Amino acid sequence: MKKADYEMELLKYEGELYLADTRTILYTLSQLDNQYRHVFVVAHNPGITDCLNQLTGELIDNVPTCGIAQIQLNINAWQEITPYSGHLTFYDIPKNHK
Numbered sequence: 001m002k003k004a005d006y007e008m009e010l011l012k013y014e015g016e017l018y019l020a021d022t023r024t025i026l027y028t029l030s031q032l033d034n035q036y037r038h039v040f041v042v043a044h045n046p047g048i049t050d051c052l053n054q055l056t057g058e059l060i061d062n063v064p065t066c067g068i069a070q071i072q073l074n075i076n077a078w079q080e081i082t083p084y085s086g087h088l089t090f091y092d093i094p095k096n097h098k
Contacts, residue, residue: 019044022051026082030079030081032078033078034077049063052071055083056087067091068090069088071086071087071088071089074087
């Protein structure tokens, strides 16, 4: 197994993300400490699909259960996160692996 290029520094449960809307997800991200360059957000629909689309301008209909997306943000600080501030660099869903 290949070792990850970076190590997980923080695992934090944010209960408000469980069924969060886009606004809540973006607000939570905007409050992150700038020492964190990579974050992994786990959330449910419709918030996670709407957030992905709003951040990237994509038109993904539905991120299914266990779907995964990577977004590269064009920001220097988490406080700068806004709609359309990123682009989708990776997207995969379980249906692709039957």
